[in-house]
Amino acid sequence: MKRITKKDKAGHPFEIAKATASDVPVIMDMYRDFSPRPGSQGLPPEDPEACLSWVEELIRIGENILAWRNGKVIGHAALVPDLAKKTGEFVIFVHQDSRNLGIGTELARTSLENAKKLGLESVWLTVAVTNFVAIRLYVKLGFEYCDLDECERTMIMKL
Ligand SMILES: CC(C)(COP(=O)(O)OP(=O)(O)OC[C@H]1O[C@@H](n2cnc3c(N)ncnc32)[C@H](O)[C@@H]1OP(=O)(O)O)[C@@H](O)C(=O)NCCC(=O)NCCS
Secondary structure, three states, X not given: OOOEEEEOOOOOEEEEEEOOHHHHHHHHHHHHOOOOOOOEOOXXXXXXXXXXXXXXXXXXXXXXXXXXXXXXXXXXXXXXXXXXXXXXXXXXXXXXXXXXXXXXXXXXXXXXXXXXXXOOOEEEEEEEOOOHHHHHHHHHHOOEEEEEOOOEEEEEEEX
């Protein structure tokens, strides 16, 4: 996937590109400064070493997409595919200085397009019931609730 230039809701450009192992240090630069941390379901991990292991593992087992601005990573989406079951788990994080500008929407759309190209039939995720911004984003993209407990919802999207 080539680096694609998009415009955020304020009209400012940012880029979307697939992540590789060489991007781990710049991804970590974003997570070191990420707030809240941990935010959602214990992610990103607060402990720097645990956070590095988590990012490295996502790069190893997942399809990772980054949003970039001025040479810095400002957003990260990861899809962890289960090719046998034709499904994948999705996570997304946008730096607090770049939220509500449509960057999460573009990252998620690109990840979902990749999921289709991989031959997946669905993508699922879990989200805290109080994470209204994330839920708004997921519903807008077409995710539907499939499970609900007191503090967490599972959502799924058929591709
Ligand atoms: C969830 C997250 C990735 C969204 O990224 P983002 O770049 O801010 O997302 P977008 O700007 O593309 O979309 C946010 C949407 O929420 C809406 N929104 C903003 N504040 C809201 C609120 N309080 N209640 C409901 N919706 C809200 C925005 O209007 C926008 O919807 P729209 O495009 O239809 O107008 C980002 O907030 C984040 O990283 N949060 C912390 C980590 C996290 O919770 N990740 C999700 C794990 S499940």
